[in-house]
Amino acid sequence: TITYSDRYTPDSRDQLLTKISRQLKPARFEHVQRVEATAIKLAKQYGVNVEKASIAGLIHDYAKQRPDKDFIDAIHRYKLDPDLVNWNNAIWHGVVGAELIKTELGIFDEEIIDAVRFHTTGNRYMTKLAQIIYMADYIEPARDFDGVEKARLLTSQNLALAVAYQTKHTLMYLLTNNQRIYPKTIDTYNAWVPQSG
Numbered sequence: 522t523i524t525y526s527d528r529y530t531p532d533s534r535d536q537l538l539t540k541i542s543r544q545l546k547p548a549r550f551e552h553v554q555r556v557e558a559t560a561i562k563l564a565k566q567y568g569v570n571v572e573k574a575s576i577a578g579l580i581h582d583y584a585k586q587r588p589d590k591d592f593i594d595a596i597h598r599y600k601l602d603p604d605l606v607n608w609n610n611a612i613w614h615g616v617v618g619a620e621l622i623k624t625e626l627g628i629f630d631e632e633i634i635d636a637v638r639f640h641t642t643g644n645r646y647m648t649k650l651a652q653i654i655y656m657a658d659y660i661e662p663a664r665d666f667d668g669v670e671k672a673r674l675l676t677s678q679n680l681a682l683a684v685a686y687q688t689k690h691t692l693m694y695l696l697t698n699n700q701r702i703y704p705k706t707i708d709t710y711n712a713w714v715p716q717s718g
């Protein structure tokens with residue numbers, strides 16, 4: 522396994538794993554390790570920093586199992602967009618979780634933090650690292666849904682087309698289920714889907 526340089530986290534990988542495992546139930550802890558492994562493979566393929574891919578994969582759901590009140594407090598404490606209080610864990614754990622990660626894990630690398638921030642909704646601008654985390658979360662080996670094989674193939678062939686594929690399919694899923702659409706999800710759709718053919 523990979524040894525961290527200590528440029529991006531004050532912890533060794535083992536120390537980081539311990540901190541994450543204290544935040545997550547076993548099934549979720551297993552998921553983040555599969556996302557890490559998937560992200561490392563993609564980073565090697567696409568020439569992205571493997572250490573950043575490992576860290577971002579491991580921490581992307583760091584805040585997923587926090588109580589709502591932690592997010593509400595953080596939205597005020599960090600003076601985030603006040604409209605965030607009208608959303609829920611699905612949106613908070615990435616966007617607000619990114620702030621908790623800086624404070625609690627001492628990880629400040631903007632590219633890693635943005636990859637966490639954008640992992641659920643995407644964003645109109647995403648670095649290759651952010652695209653990789655977005656896709657790794659969607660296609661990690663335990664994911665099983667109609668279209669996952671197509672998503673895996675696209676991810677191995679063309680990252681931008683894969684991002685477009687996930688964005689479109691997630692939006693269709695949300696619409697079909699009468700879910701509220703977070704505005705950033707629409708931005709992501711407009712930036713990635715129409716020109717993807």
Ligand code: GDP
Pocket residue numbers: 582585611612615640641642658691695700701702703704706
């Ligand atoms: P996970 O944390 O590994 O389970 O995966 P994600 O962070 O990618 O997604 C968390 C949840 O957010 C999923 O159930 C998505 O369908 C949901 N989600 C993504 N975008 C939106 C949105 O715009 N609105 C709502 N209501 N939910 C969304």
Ligand code: FE
Pocket residue numbers: 581582585614615640641
């Ligand atoms: Fe997530």
Ligand code: FE
Pocket residue numbers: 640641655658659
């Ligand atoms: Fe996701």
Ligand code: FE
Pocket residue numbers: 552556581582658
């Ligand atoms: Fe995840």
